[in-house]
Amino acid sequence: MPNSKKSKQVSNQQHVTIVPVEPVKGDNVDTVAYSSRSRISGESGHLIADVQSPHAKKHRIIFDRDHNVFEFRLLDGSSKHLIVYRLDELLSTTCFPLKINSGVPVIPTKPVTSDKTLYFNFVYKKDKQKWRLKQIPVVFYTTSERDYWHSLIDTTLRRVKNRPKNIIIFINPFGGKGKAQKIFKDNVEAFFWLTPGLRYKVMLTERANHARDFIVEMPPEQWCALDGLVSVGGDGLFNELLSGALLRTQNDAGRNIDDPNTSHLVTPHIRFGIIGAGSANSIVSTVHETNDHATSAVHIAIGSECNVDVCTVHQHQKLIRISANAISYGWLGDVLRDSEEYRCLGPVRYQWSALRTTIRHPIYRGIVQFSLSHKENVNPKDQLPPCLDPCPVCQKPQGNEKYDYHWHAEFTHVICCVIPTVTPFTPHGLAPFTGIGDGTLDLALVPRISRCHNMQFMRKVAMYGGKQLYELDSSLNCYRVTKWSYQPDSDQDDPGVWNLDGEILEQPKDEPLHFKLHPQLISFFGRDAAMVKPTKRSFIKKRKSSIVYQ
């Protein structure tokens, strides 16, 4: 303990809960669920110091190490001006001020260390979706006391188990508008730089599949020491990270990922993060409800965690692709195939190809087979129109043991959403029912509809989202499923293509593709939206303290 009289550690003190005595800014400690607090081992008790704000107003800080919260209280005799922060909202403390542009910190070229001031760098929910950083300067009475608090908090933060310690960041310099490197430098890196104990390595990808191969071929000791993989690019780059990590994990665990009947794949020990710097950024927009770069960076730095469903795609007994987003066939597959020829146009190529594909109006005939999730309470036999004749499955005398239901029809769309699939074109999400890790796939089957109906259909998805569309349009048949397959009729010249997480997957002409859900298979640096409310505004109009009312 330093020789300061102002600071005292009360480790043997009886358990005291810090509870705001009046309705003031910040959450009452008792209302914060235990599950949302950082896990932390080690010392308990309270650490207390009397400090000043930069305007020389007297305050007291209490670091309650039993509950992992900080209380900042203005000592004006009224005892009603106080704020409580959780430890997991504290990114770091520094002895120098930071330049912060609209809540995004900048790495200082020459940090100017102050004498007695400790800067608390808190992350906070600025509005419904976005997270930002703010800095609260607190002036101690002595430098040694400040240093003691700094080192104690720094050590504590390094021991918080859910914060990443060692991550690799893959940047696709050509993703989206080619600004991925700048996005990382300007909006992301400072959050990682500020996080105590976080080592990060940045890799620029040099070709397609570079990131995937790197992960699969990484030396075992480097792989085991990692706790996060971050992509700075689009959904395609993220899919490379996902595929690399899943292949490697199943390989190491001796699981056969090729077999669509393998029920339990092993969850990779690493978490995934995405900084959306591609054209669509659908996965990150779905998980965080925004593709804001700083928000993604905050979630990685503070070690947020949520589990996400994954779908594997098999041909015969071979794994061919992995998806954590949406898999679509028919009109959407053809738009992507067409857009590949117009890459030079940038993101606007999708609108151009949508127009061209609408004029062409592709329809594919085939058979969809599926098994329902236990969460589905609708019987497809009551809803689906009869199969087109001749139907190979209806003709089988013993029926089909692999899947419970089937439908042979002409399709304008076959869409499977693993997660709600928020994109710039579907801001309310494409899926009617599914969640991020709810253990179901939404399988939407749209039979042959007219060109005009299809345009209305796509317009309504964009305006209202899949959930509303399900209620508005009776041509949409949607079921919550756990596995399904599709086989096109072999007499068609063009069997169509799939749009799998924004990448093309060819549909084999004479063979079915099988799709299998793996509930909550991966962990993502993302926070349950319900868990954290935006910081409450103070009811006090007159700001009496720059610490309490920051």
Ligand SMILES: Nc1ncnc2c1ncn2[C@@H]1O[C@H](COP(=O)(O)OP(=O)(O)OP(=O)(O)O)[C@@H](O)[C@H]1O
């Ligand atoms: N250095 C590179 N050169 C060429 N291709 C790359 C490189 N790095 C990654 N890729 C590949 O480019 C594809 C698209 O990348 P990414 O998803 O990051 O960007 P994007 O702009 O979102 O692309 P799109 O939306 O068109 O899929 C990915 O499938 C990835 O495999």
